[in-house]
Amino acid sequence: MSLLEVDGLTTAFQTSSGQVTAVEDISFSLDKGEILGIVGESGSGKSVTALAIMGLLPKPPARILGGAIRFEGQDLLRQSDRSMRRMRGPGMAMVFQEPMTSLNPVFTIGDQIIETIRAHETISSRDSFKRAVDILARVGIPSPDKRMSDYPHQLSGGQRQRVMLAIALVCRPKLLIADEPTTALDVTIQAQILDLLMDLRDEFGMAIMLITHNMGVIAETADRVMVMYAGRVVEQAPVARLFDAPLHPYTRGLLACVPTLDQDTDRLVAIPGSLPEPARRPPGCRFSVRCPLVVPACSDAIPPLAGVEPGHAAACIRIGETA
């Protein structure tokens, strides 16, 4: 049994112009100790997927229209708020992109870590203080006992993200969801945080769902990758396979459009247009209006995710021709 199984998840938001779907028919699984990279641009539905798993979607306006999310065999969509709260922390935890807005500015970081421990465990204040110092040391905060009484504004961006990780990890979660954890950070700090995530995975056997728009971060960390576009999964593959033989034209575009240090070209390969707004998605394949390989049949129906070999699937009617 996988640690996490998402099966046909579909969610929607009620807006002034009617109901729009944020993610549609998303299915994937995640094993203990595995790092699943989820790639997509803004509006692709990757953060909504994460929030749905955590039970943190605001309802209303959000609604789960269908599907199941099973964590250690339990269907999370049928849990009460109370049992979801018990699950967060020791079961699963999440870190967000912007550590400044996720930390409470009027409490010390020590208070915020200890609050997390005491929400889940009956523990003496001396022991919880020690646990908090230990986890700060583990995520690489220098002189952690002194930093316990610091407020978030006294820390740098990289240190705030480490504190966020400390809060997420202090109850030893089995699953960590990291939503663009390094996007707001400089490359030198990003490298430190990614190394740390992988060390923690090795040490605790934690599974990580790493959400990013950066293919380099995926290349550096993920075991398997899921590519999302406009609310749907367009490709899933083991990481080496995705970089060696991407099948979906969107994945190929994403890999080609980012200038890298080892290439020396005059022009970048751009994907024309931009991501469609949820209310203005084209019929059929949602990438069709930007796709270099588009044929009239692309508009007929949404292409299903079809496997080409074990673990590698893509949602494109032309994969037979392009593979």
Place this chain on the structure above:
Amino acid sequence: MPALLKAEGLVKHYDVETGGFLRRSRVPLRAVDGVDLEIQPGETLGLVGESGCGKSTLGRVLIRLVPATAGYVEFDGADVLRLDPRALREVRRGMQIVFQDPFGALNPRMSVEETVMEPLLIHGARRSAETHAEVGRMLEMVGLPDSARHRFPHEFSGGQRQRVGIARALILRPKLVVLDEPVSALDVSVQAQIVNLLSDLQGELGLTYLFIAHDLGVVKHISTRVAVMYLGKVVEIGEKRALYAAPKHPYTQALLASVPVTHPSRRKRGGQARLAGDIPTALAPPSGCRFHTRCPHVMDVCRTEEPAMRAAGPDHQAACHLLPA
């Protein structure tokens, strides 16, 4: 050929209040702390560094968008920092800026036409048929349909808004454009469109760019030469291929080593030593070489003596004691 823009000993300090309520004192934040720079006509100088290194401030001081504390800037023969307001306005035609955030940089109450036309009106044009036609030509150049002119910023995607920002900067036909993180806020699939557009416009209009960014891949792609900043100083500058192939300053080396790999088979986890710690505060930069607190090759001399720029190859200099003087 004389440089289009030349800066010598450029300094920008911000006064910052520190201390508690009763022990308040003012301390200079050394955002730009002695920069010498030349930009040749027609080239793109890339300016990279971590957040807080002073790269955006440098870009603004160079075109006198914020006043300098000390130093000298010459643009197209004019002493920029000492011009009177009238003369400055005339010189400003020649140097424009594009900002990072296409959501914050455009006035939400102004239509695209008003936004793009405004610089012309400020510089004395009338709302004539010719002015309207000029806006149309500019919109076409940046790849926006003519129907865009009567629409408002919120109706556009991030990439299209950045096109409006570029049109506004270019309508005065400047010689130098400061591009301050122009693609950082955009989705990756849209970034390439804007980078290609900037390259095309540079060719068509003979523009000179100062391209400020933290993305080393984008900077390598678009630049002719690249300057690396650390804590208010330029620590290395050179022709881009030389600098990326053989970086001389340990900071540049660490920066390049931190960029994620392009293929999973080349993962370098645990391989190279990562740069430890954070960038120190610009309120009290370290003595000697400012990088010595994080440098893997630190020597005694680095702690006391600030290294001067030294030649590291043809069109390549770095400020490091490891290089022969």
